[in-house]
Amino acid sequence: MEQEEFAMMRIRETMRDLVARWGRLDTVSRQILLVLVTVAVLLSVPAALINGDWAGLLLNLGTELAGAAVTFVLLDQIVGANTRKRDLSAQLSSQVNDVAKAAAEDLRRHGWLVDxxxxxxxxxxxxxxxxxxxxxxxxxxxxxxxxxxxxxxxxxxxxxxxxxxxxxxxxxxxxxxxxxxxxxxxxxxxxxxxxxxxxxxxxxxxxxxxxxxxxxxxx
CATH class of the missing domain: 2.160.20.80 (E3 ubiquitin-protein ligase SopA)
Known part of the structure; x- marks a missing residue:
């Protein structure tokens, strides 16, 4: 019972985190998240159907969802960094001096000015x-x-x-x-x-x- 409660708590926490991120995501990121969650469910359910181990299902599902969340966060950071880099590059081309100089400083802080x-x-x-x-x-x-x-x-x-x-x-x-x-x-x-x-x-x-x-x- 304790394992089931722990698994349910883990699932709820993971889902809350994913739902909180959902509103800030673009279409592509949402599609990636849906795929990861779907894969997590598909990896967990078959074993429970075969063995009838529904308690194990909760544990496996919690683990798979947590893994999906971590994977998504890492992907989101990579995509976010690329978007930020693209935005700063565009700002560097500005004809407004303050905008262009600020972009140069931001690019330097990220290491993108020299890499x-x-x-x-x-x-x-x-x-x-x-x-x-x-x-x-x-x-x-x-x-x-x-x-x-x-x-x-x-x-x-x-x-x-x-x-x-x-x-x-x-x-x-x-x-x-x-x-x-x-x-x-x-x-x-x-x-x-x-x-x-x-x-x-x-x-x-x-x-x-x-x-x-x-x-x-x-x-």
């Missing part, structure tokens, strides 16, 4: 003025016409990035990787610090850092 999560992200015309993008992994990111004035890009990986017509006035690119980056008509000023630590001058060709031929150079 490659932003590779090939579309950030055209993003207002990243004064943003902290130090050591960011921005490989192949599209920064067409982006405002990067005063941005901290020290140690950032911008290999293959599209920086055409971006504004790098006052940006710090010390130690940044620009291999194969598209930098046609990039705007710089004497405050711009280049990958080798030198300051930009009107005679500077940024293509010496990219390894690409400067299409505007005279031959």
């Amino acid at each position: 490659g999560s932003l590779q090939q992200v579309q950030l055209s015309q993003a207002n990243l003025q004064d943003a902290n993008l130090r050591n960011a992994n921005l490989r192949e990111v599209v920064l067409f016409q982006a405002n990067l004035q005063g941005a901290d890009l020290r140690g950032a990986d911008l290999s293959g990035a599209i920086l055409t017509r971006a504004n790098l006035g006052g940006a710090n690119l010390s130690g940044a990787a620009l291999t194969a980056a598209a930098m046609l008509n990039v705007e710089c000023d004497p405050r711009t610090i280049l990958p080798d630590g030198s300051h930009w001058t009107p005679r500077t060709s940024l293509h010496r850092y990219t390894g690409l031929v400067d299409p505007t150079a005279d031959f």
